[in-house]
Amino acid sequence: MSEIMMDDNGEKKIDDKTMDNVEILAKLALTGEERYKAMAEMEKILSYVDKLNELDTKDVEPLVHVMPHTNVFREDEIENDDGAEATLSNAPKKKENQFMVPKTV
């Protein structure tokens, strides 16, 4: 099992509070062991990405798109026929051409 890493100040980057929030947002319910493992792995990912902080990016414009294209449009013309069958072909559960999902209010 991975070790939970500490940052320079010896603090965990992913603490219990952060993990609680992640579980809510990602709609996850992890068991104790799963949770410990996930926290450790997330720590690792963050430490890896931390390497970027060594660079001075003060004068660098954030880059959103690698390609130089702008204004990629389509005209407002109908291109697709009835897609119900294809759309539902991999649905784990369906009823009367609709996806069936757990009750959601």
Next chain:
Amino acid sequence: MAKQYETVIGLEVHVELATKTKIFCGCSTRFGGAVNSHTCPVCTGMPGALPVLNKKVVKFAIALGKATNCTITQYCRFDRKNYFYPDNPQNYQISQLYLPICRDGHIDVETSNGTKTIRIHEMHMEEDAGKLIHDNYEDCSLVDYNRSGVPLIEIVSEPDMRTADEVIAYLEKLRMICQYLGVSDCKLQEGSMRADVNLSVREIGSEKLGTRTEMKNLNSFKAILHAIEGERERQIELLESGREIIQETRRWDDNKEASFTMRSKEDAKDYRYFPEPDLQPILISDQWIDEIKAKQPEFQPEKAERYKEEYGLSDYDTDILTQNRHMADMFEETAKLCGNPKKAANWFMGEVLRTLKDKAMDPEELTFSPKNLAAIIKAMDEGKINQGNAQKVFAQVFISDVEPLAYMEEHGLMMVSDAGAIEKVVDEVLAENEGVIADYHNGKDKAFGFLVGQVMKKMKGKGDPAKVNEVLKGKL
């Protein structure tokens, strides 16, 4: 003295755009299609599917922005708003956060206290979600993605409204602008216009905004009015009893006429927005904006002014005739074809509006051809049909757009101006009323009117009055 409170309201209004296709794929946006028929890999979030932006959505957004005095963000982009919910198959909604297409606008609305300016904070383009239906038999939810990816513009106002009246006036003005531009039909009932109400209260005189709540699921002006009243009272009660208002999203229940807290888990608001990598930025040139601006229609205030000047119509009539652009267009066409704007206006203010009301229809749903109403007006002018029968013919024109002259002919609704036919009836009447004839010759004016009445009665009101007069005078 009891504390006096004022209500502070800002609105988030979503309008569904009247494009033929969805915002990022070539699926139809038509309302009411068979479930999931208007779907493809893009609007159902299948892995690897790539969105391509519908140019018309950008045009509509620019047009709406210019019509509401906004600044257009000439370098704009989409962002991802991440959340998990079954109506959202991608697990993110493509929206705009950092560079919304329109900013800093305003519109003037007419209220009972005069004109008021409501500022618009921003407008952004985004995609609609699918529709969830609860299935009672299986105790599960069923999802239809026909609406998923239908283009929306969200219009965010500043908290500039103080009363429910101002809110309704603002919504009506927005709806009118959208309808005039043709960017949306804005039907609250069908969900093509939706309003979320942000409301807080504060003591009159205070500059500080109170804690606000957001109310969702308001599907009619009535629901909006009641929700505003209810929420104002709820917040004042909390403050008066020394309790705190919690910033939260509340869901309006139309049947219970009350609002309820939406579960806090759903409300754990952290959408982790980031720039949408699958869509390229949009560069909007001055030239593009100018082109769209040049094509803007004549809006309601100018149209009303023109009707007054050109047609000599009253303030009241022009105001009503111009509320809906489709109806105004039909009125103008009718006026042009029949050559009598005042009579055309009378028909719209009378029969057209009355029929719409009787059938609980929206002016937007008018489908009859102006040329057919114009034909009725002309037929009346030429004495071919009387008022009562003209209304009968119009009822058919309204429903199935029949050709009026053919219909009148077929159903015997034409005025009889054939001299022979009139003479026959006049002879009958004269034979039955010898006493009245004597009165007439003794100079009783009323007698003539009585005889005309008798003739018209026998002809079921279809005798051409001028012809009847003429024939009767001759015979007497």
